[in-house]
Amino acid sequence: xxxxxxxxxxxxxxxxxxxxxxxxxxxxxxxxxxxxxxxxxxxxxxxxxxxxxxxxxxxxxxxxxxxxxxxxxxxxxxxxxxxxxxxxxxxxxxxxxxxxxxxxxxxxxxxxxxxxxxxxxxxxxxxxxxxxxxxxxxxxxxxxxxxxxxxx
Numbered sequence: 624x625x626x627x628x629x630x631x632x633x634x635x636x637x638x639x640x641x642x643x644x645x646x647x648x649x650x651x652x653x654x655x656x657x658x659x660x661x662x663x664x665x666x667x668x669x670x671x672x673x674x675x676x677x678x679x680x681x682x683x684x685x686x687x688x689x690x691x692x693x694x695x696x697x698x699x700x701x702x703x704x705x706x707x708x709x710x711x712x713x714x715x716x717x718x719x720x721x722x723x724x725x726x727x728x729x730x731x732x733x734x735x736x737x738x739x740x741x742x743x744x745x746x747x748x749x750x751x752x753x754x755x756x757x758x759x760x761x762x763x764x765x766x767x768x769x770x771x772x773x774x775x
């Protein structure tokens with residue numbers, strides 16, 4: 624499901640009404656818990672949290688004029704999804720999240736690479752996501768990103 628939106632507010636306005644409260648809570652949870660330096664805006668037709676070109680002028684290697692993505696959230700056909708690049712790039716963070724998830728949610732973790740799918744929106748583990756958001760600074764994300772890119 625793709626929404627045509629120029630701002631996070633426009634994006635949220637297009638989400639089915641019954642999903643909007645959960646989506647807004649997810650958005651708020653991320654915004655309030657990310658370390659300073661990440662910005663919110665539209666990225667890849669989703670709401671994105673990224674390192675701006677002012678902070679990291681090199682941008683994303685696939686599209687250098689694009690900010691360095693970190694987290695995206697999207698309302699898809701059957702779920703609300705959170706895409707966390709740090710989980711994909713740092714095994715210790717992934718391991719922590721996978722181990723912590725069952726302590727916050729009865730439902731089995733539905734995840735692939737960086738995508739965490741929440742099919743039952745009433746069971747989104749906001750507290751866990753808040754903690755996840757605090758675990759990587761802009762500086763650490765840039766360092767991990769550069770180390771992974773330069774290896775290739």
